[in-house]
Amino acid sequence: MLLVHGGFADAALWSAVVAQLWEAGVAVRAADNPLHGLDVDAAHVAATARGIAGPVLLAGHGYGGAVITGAGTQAGNAVGLVYVAGYALDAGESVDDVNRRFPPAPLPTVGGPDTHVRIDPDAFAAVFAADLPASVAASMAASQRGIAPECLTGRAAGAAWRTLPSWYLIAADDRLVHPQAQRFMAQRAGARTSETAGSHAVAVSQPTAVVDLMLTAANVLA
Helix, strand or coil, X not given: CEEECCCCCCHHHHHHHHHHHHHCCCXXXXXXXXXXXXXXXXXXHHHHHHXXXXXXXXXXXXXXXXXXXXXXXXXCCEEEEEEEXXXXXXXXCCHHHHHHHCCCCCCCEECCCCCCEEECHHHHHHHHXXXXXXXXXXXXXXXXXXXXXXXXXXXXXXXXXXXCCEEEEEECCCCCCCHHHHHHHHHHHCCEEXXXXXXXXXXXXXXXXHHHHHHHHHHHHC
């Protein structure tokens, strides 16, 4: 299983999920998502997947969902997709397109069109990690990785969920990816769906719910 983080985070987002998957005997790797642009990031993750022997289940959180949607069309050993509050884009669609259709509260960011964008640290907890202890949210805000504007405006070249089975975990309290947007994308993709209370940082706050869906997907594909 290959896990792909989204924007404003790094692979450490998956730490609790990885620990539980290992305990369940699942071979898992948390990929480094460059956050340089949708095409670049999808190609990077696809290459990482191809470097793994055997079939690979791709899982993506937030913007990482958009990345696995593209990577799944490029990696011949990809067998399924798991979206964790992720962007299951259609071909020709961008993250911004989805956000405009289901607008969350305006995202308070710092940075500009020529630099990587970050969430204003003072707003990070409320937007990204409202259900985490204040100290954990503050640490995540301080260590967040910026995202290139091209990640948000780049259009998906293809949609792997059209040919691969998919699963979707909806974070019902997400203030970054609107829960209604998540439900729309899950239904459009024909994903087997579950829902849990949780902020956008659901992989940190609700790792068991994330792992349960991943194990369900892995068992179906075994």
